[in-house]
Every structure is written in structure tokens, then in C-alpha cells.
Amino acid sequence: MADRAPVIVIGGGFTGLSCAYELAKNGVSVVVLEKESDLGGMASSFKIKGKNIEKFYHHCFCHDHSIINLAQQLGCGDQLTGTHSSVATYINGKFYRLSGPLDVLRFKPLNFRDRIRLGLLVLKASRIQDWKPLESLTAMEWLKGQCGPEVYRVVWEPLLRGKFGAHADTISAVWIWNKLKLRGTSRNWKRQEKLLYYRGGFALLVDRLSHAICKKGGNVRTRCDVSSIICSDNRVQAVKTSDGTIEAQSVVVATALPVAADLLSESIDSDYIASLRRIEHRANLCLVLELSERLSSFYWLNVNDPNVPFVAVIEHTNFQLPEDYAGKKIVYFSKYLSVSDPYYQMTGSEVLSSFLPHIKRMFPHFKDSWIENYYLWKSPYSQPVVGRDYSQIIPSVRTPINGLYLSTMAQIYPEDRGINYAVREGMYLGQLLVKQLSNN
Numbered sequence: 001m002a003d004r005a006p007v008i009v010i011g012g013g014f015t016g017l018s019c020a021y022e023l024a025k026n027g028v029s030v031v032v033l034e035k036e037s038d039l040g041g042m043a044s045s046f047k048i049k050g051k052n053i054e055k056f057y058h059h060c061f062c063h064d065h066s067i068i069n070l071a072q073q074l075g076c077g078d079q080l081t082g083t084h085s086s087v088a089t090y091i092n093g094k095f096y097r098l099s100g101p102l103d104v105l106r107f108k109p110l111n112f113r114d115r116i117r118l119g120l121l122v123l124k125a126s127r128i129q130d131w132k133p134l135e136s137l138t139a140m141e142w143l144k145g146q147c148g149p150e151v152y153r154v155v156w157e158p159l160l161r162g163k164f165g166a167h168a169d170t171i172s173a174v175w176i177w178n179k180l181k182l183r184g185t186s187r188n189w190k191r192q193e194k195l196l197y198y199r200g201g202f203a204l205l206v207d208r209l210s211h212a213i214c215k216k217g218g219n220v221r222t223r224c225d226v227s228s229i230i231c232s233d234n235r236v237q238a239v240k241t242s243d244g245t246i247e248a249q250s251v252v253v254a255t256a257l258p259v260a261a262d263l264l265s266e267s268i269d270s271d272y273i274a275s276l277r278r279i280e281h282r283a284n285l286c287l288v289l290e291l292s293e294r295l296s297s298f299y300w301l302n303v304n305d306p307n308v309p310f311v312a313v314i315e316h317t318n319f320q321l322p323e324d325y326a327g328k329k330i331v332y333f334s335k336y337l338s339v340s341d342p343y344y345q346m347t348g349s350e351v352l353s354s355f356l357p358h359i360k361r362m363f364p365h366f367k368d369s370w371i372e373n374y375y376l377w378k379s380p381y382s383q384p385v386v387g388r389d390y391s392q393i394i395p396s397v398r399t400p401i402n403g404l405y406l407s408t409m410a411q412i413y414p415e416d417r418g419i420n421y422a423v424r425e426g427m428y429l430g431q432l433l434v435k436q437l438s439n440n
Contacts, residue, residue, distance in 0.1 A: 005031040005219070006249040007433060008239050010226050010263070013041020014422035015407050015429075016254035017209045017220075018070065022430025024218035028437060032213065033241060035225040038203075039210055042379060042409075043419055045203035048290055049326035052201030055377035056286050057314040057332045059085075060196040061182065064420035066427065071198070074208045079199045083319055084192050088298040090305060090313075090362060091154065095296070100192065109154050117147040118155060125180035131414045134173040135389050142173035158304040162311030163336045164282060167385045174414045175386040182415075197320055202419065229253075229404070231267040236403040250403040250433060254426065256281065256381035257395075257410040268400055278393050279410045283339045284382035287351050290373040291329040294318070295363055308358045309343070310335045328372065333359075339380050348376035383417065384410040397429055405429060 007023055009016045012034025023030040038044045045052040060067050062082060071077045088097045097103045104119040105112075124146060128134070134142060139160060143152045156176070160168040183193065198205045210220045225242040229251060238247045253260045261276040287310075294317070301313040314332040322329055333355055337343055343351065352374050360366055394413055397405050407429045412421045 005029050005246060006437065007031070007252065008033060008246055008248040008250075009252045009254055010239065011041065011254035012036070012039040012210075012220065012222065013254065014043060014206075014209075014419050015041075015409075015426040016252065017206065017213065018423045018426030019252055019254060019407065019430040019433075020213050020218055020220070020426075021070075021209055021216075022427045023433060024213045024216035026430075026434045027217070028434060030213070030218045031246065032210075032218065032220040033224045033226055033239070033246075034220070034222045035242075037223050039220070039222065040203060040206045041422075042382065042417075043202045043206065045201050045206075046375065046377075048330060048373075049328060051325050052203040053288075053316065053325070053330060054202060055288075055375075056284065056379065056382070057316065057334070058197075058202055058419060059319065060418075060420055062194050062196060064196065064418075066424035067420040068196075070209070070423050070427075071205060074205070074212055076205065076208055079204070080196045081199055082194045082196050085195045085299045085319060086297065087193070087300045087302070088296075089155070089302045090308075092305075093361075095298070095301070097298070110151060114148060114151050114154075118151050121147050121151075122180050122183065125177050128177060128181070131174050131177060132391075134177055135391060137173040138169060138388060139171045139173050139176040140169055143176065155304065158306060159302055159311065161306065162303070163383065164385060165336070165338065167280070167282075167387070170385075170387045172386050172388050172390050174390065175416060178414050178416060195319070200324075226263060229263055229267050231401050231404070234400075234402055236267075236401055248403075250405065250437070252405045252407060252429060252433070254407045257384070257408045258381055260406055260408060264399070264404075267404070272400055275393070276395055280385040281381040281410070282336045282383040282385060283341075283344055283378065283380045285335050285337065285344060285351065285376065285378045287333040287335075287348070287355055288375040288377065289331045289333070289352075289371055290325075290375075291331060291370045292372055293367075293370045294322075294329050295331050295366065303362075308362070309355060310358070313362075336383060344378060344380075346376075348374055351376055386413070386416070397432070405433070 007030045009020045009032045012032050020030045020032045045054050071080050087099050088095050091109050096107055107115050143156050164171050228240045230238040236251045238245050261273050265273050299319040303311055310333040312334040316330040394411050407425050409417045415421050
């Protein structure tokens with residue numbers, strides 16, 4: 001055996017890195033193994049004009065205490081800066097701002113009574129403290145009951161179908177309730193939403209976190225692919241990697257759940273692996289355009305038109321200054337889909353060619369000459385499909401194998417994905433392991 005470490009963390013996203021940081025700062029020897037060349041997982045970045053920017057759009061909320069506390073521990077809390085956001089919806093060929101209560105009252109696709117019902121929905125959601133009674137309901141059932149069938153048809157159904165496709169009618173009411181509560185509690189007394197972004201891009205926070213792990217005695221390895229986990233006598237023994245085999249007292253699998261199932265398939269009985277595969281995932285592709293001109297005045301634009309192939313347009317430089325990217329305007333076009341969808345097999349130029357007619361229809365002033373560059377990023381496991389009674393199928397962080405732990409985005413519930421919850425879950429598992437190891 002080439003190496004030995006008490007704890008191996010598989011996956012260099014925020015969950016794995018936060019877990020490793022918690023271990024390292026408590027004196028536990030830890031090795032992080034990441035198969036990609038860059039750390040960060042879904043929050044990994046690329047560069048535009050020499051500046052970091054996420055491959056998939058990211059922001060945090062002002063009440064995201066875990067990410068805020070982590071940044072403060074790392075001595076860079078002042079780099080998380082707040083900016084007011086602007087939200088709109090594209091319906092029937094028109095844009096409707098939906099950033100505050102007055103915008104809802106002016107929302108012409110609904111009659112006045114339904115506008116009131118839509119406006120009250122966030123208030124109702126924010127007052128619900130016990131989400132468990134919602135588990136037996138679908139989002140469709142709950143939303144229709146709360147704000148009526150017309151509000152559901154116009155506002156919510158297109159978004160659910162755009163995100164979850166054929167699963168839209170089975171998505172849990174808990175999932176949409178949490179989204180509404182999250183957005184409602186991110187607003188100030190004027191009902192303005194303020195979001196956080198790490199100055200210079202979240203890649204800088206990832207670098208800071210990785211450096212802190214190494215400074216405290218840990219090891220972070222990129223381009224290190226894990227092929228299998230070796231177990232014996234119901235206990236984890238080692239991890240086989242592209243760099244050799246590493247013995248371990250404990251192993252944390254902090255990858256997407258389907259990847260974790262593949263890694264564990266030779267280590268745990270088939271019934272347990274089948275239980276991990278019960279949770280389905282939706283893929284995502286992001287076409288990122290680097291433009292010379294601004295596309296709109298909005299940061300976040302929901303696309304409620306089933307004929308448009310993307311579900312959201314996120315204009316990053318309406319949230320962060322274009323000057324940070326040499327004056328260029330950066331826009332994401334987001335599409336959720338199955339990995340079997342023909343779009344997922346397309347190249348960047350093919351996706352751009354397919355999206356362009358819709359972009360021009362939505363933004364008639366847009367010109368092809370504005371495009372200075374484009375980038376396409378794909379993730380096969382971007383969004384867990386959260387169905388009814390989801391809590392009953394979430395795997396525990398403890399697996400049937402002693403010393404083997406599991407922490408993935410599919411286990412974040414009732415909350416949904418996000419950097420803040422990745423940090424929270426990683427730190428929780430790190431603290432759990434510190435106690436476990438100290439008792440051995």
C-alpha cells in the first residue's frame with residue numbers, strides 16, 4: 001500500500017472540502033481526492049478576461065450562516081458582498097418584473113384576484129414552520145390549493161416542467177415550499193431581495209479553503225480518480241485511485257449520489273445500492289455568452305414559455321459589475337434535461353445555434369455581433385428529483401459499512417442544493433467523524 005490516512009474524502013466540492021477542513025483543524029490527518037483538475041464541484045470556475053466565474057451560476061443569501069461563518073473562519077468574510085437582485089418572468093412574448101409586491105400587483109397575465117393570491121403565497125409559505133405535513137402533497141396539489149389553478153398554470157407549472165420535465169407532477173410540495181420560504185426570508189423590510197457573491201468569484205474561496213486544509217496538515221489532490229472502495233469484514237479498508245491505493249480508517253464519499261452508488265457497488269449488498277439509485281437526478285447544461293452589450297436589465301429571468309428550450313436567463317453582470325470582466329456582459333442560459341436528451345449530446349456551437357432564434361425572439365434588439373465568446377458546461381447530476389415522502393428514501397450519512405460515510409446533495413432536505421448547505425453538511429460530518437475517531 002502506497003499511503004495511509006485516517007480519513008479519505010472523495011470529492012473536492014464544498015461538501016468534501018468543508019468536511020476535510022473540519023477534520024484538519026481538529027488535528028485529524030485527511031486526504032481529499034478530486035478527479036477533476038479544478039476543485040469546487042458544481043461551483044467550479046473558468047476564466048473570462050483573466051477573472052474567475054462559475055461554470056454554473058451561483059449566489060448566496062444573506063441568511064446563509066454556514067458559508068458566512070466559513071468565510072469568517074478563513075479570514076475573508078468581508079469578501080462576501082451583498083447586492084440587490086432583480087427578477088422577471090417572460091410570458092407570452094413579454095417581460096414582467098417580479099422583484100417586489102408592487103410588481104405582483106401589476107402582473108397582467110393574471111387577473112387582480114389571482115395577483116393577490118400570488119402575492120400572498122410567499123407570506124403563507126414563510127409562516128409554515130413544520131414541513132412534514134406537506135410531504136404527502138405534490139407541489140401541484142399544494143400550489144393549486146394555495147393560489148388557485150390559474151396561478152399554477154401561468155406561473156408555476158412552466159417552471160416545474162422546465163426544471164423537472166416528466167417528473168413535474170410528482171415533485172414534493174416541500175421542495176417548492178422551501179424555495180418560496182428561502183426567497184421570502186432573503187428580503188429586507190422594503191421587500192427587496194439582497195444576495196451575496198464572493199468578490200472575485202467563489203473559486204477564490206475554494207482556493208482559500210483548500211490552502212487552509214493543507215496548512216493544517218491535510219492533503220488535497222486533483223486529477224485523482226477513484227475506481228473503487230475496498231472493504232473487508234464489514235469495515236472500510238482502502239481506496240483504489242489512479243495514483244495508487246490508499247489505506248484509510250474512514251472514508252467519506254462526497255460525490256453525486258449515482259457516482260457514490262457506482263463506487264460502493266462492490267463493497268455493499270445490492271439492496272443498499274438499489275436504495276441509493278431510487279433517487280433520480282436531472283442534468284443541466286449552461287450556455288454562457290460573453291457579450292459586448294447588455295441583454296436586459298434583469299439579473300434573473302424565469303422563462304415561462306414551453307416553446308423556449310431554456311428555463312432561465314441569468315445575466316451575471318446585472319448582479320456583479322461588468323468592469324470585473326473587462327467590461328464584458330456575461331449571461332447564462334440554463335436548461336434542465338435528461339442525459340438521454342439530444343441537447344445533452346450537442347456541442348457548444350450546436351446549442352448556441354439552437355438557442356439563438358429564441359434569444360432573438362425574446363430580445364429583438366440583440367445582434368449576433370455582440371457575441372465575443374461562448375462556453376458550454378454540462379452536469380449529469382445537477383438536481384435530485386424530490387418526490388413525495390422524500391424523507392423516507394434519503395440515505396443516512398452512515399452506511400452499513402463501518403467507517404464509510406455518505407454526504408451528497410441528494411441528502412440535503414428539506415432544503416435544496418446550494419453552497420451554504422454543502423458547507424453545513426460537510427462540517428456536520430467532519431464534526432461527527434472527529435468525535436467518532438476520538439472515541440476509538
